[in-house]
Amino acid sequence: DGGITQSPKYLFRKEGQNVTLSCEQNLNHDAMYWYRQDPGQGLRLIYYSQIVNDFQKGDIAEGYSVSREKKESFPLTVTSAQKNPTAFYLCASSRQTLYNSPLHFGNGTRLTVT
């Protein structure tokens, strides 16, 4: 079955360390997204990519970086510059246009930084 795989499910890091969250999809979708979710809040867009080797900043890109070297993969690096990195991170994908195509989400990675 096609889907989006995020790993790991839980991640613990010490403050000051960079950490990379994995996201892989086999839906043959062109577009991929990273959202951050804090307790009791909505989803905020970090970065998105509509095509390989191209990506755009979302609403809260500071302290994060991404790459899109392959269509199937869109890893997110949380850098030490991110002031409050503890959160639930969701990766999603869609066909090229969101006008009539839904987002498909992975199961998320819960990152805790102490």
Place this chain on the structure above:
Amino acid sequence: QQPVQSPQAVILREGEDAVINCSSSKALYSVHWYRQKHGEAPVFLMILLKGGEQKGHEKISASFNEKKQQSSLYLTASQLSYSGTYFCGTHVATSGSRLTFGEGTQLTVNP
């Protein structure tokens, strides 16, 4: 700009109805609705397109008022499984291929 959802929370008894609203200050191409259970990924429910077309869940209905840039999700004869947080995501004409989500509406259905 983030769409505004109302109410923030609602508690129902099984079999009761609920309406969740989503309002945007910008011209919308489409509105998406998702439901998220605690600790899980959001699940797609419905897309409402400019022009009136809808795609999605057979047992859930929704409306999209293009003039007011508002959408409403109608949950009728609620079931226990309807519990969760409902998010609307708005696709704005000037924002490219991205969705901006509201803060969510927490729905609890009790027996």
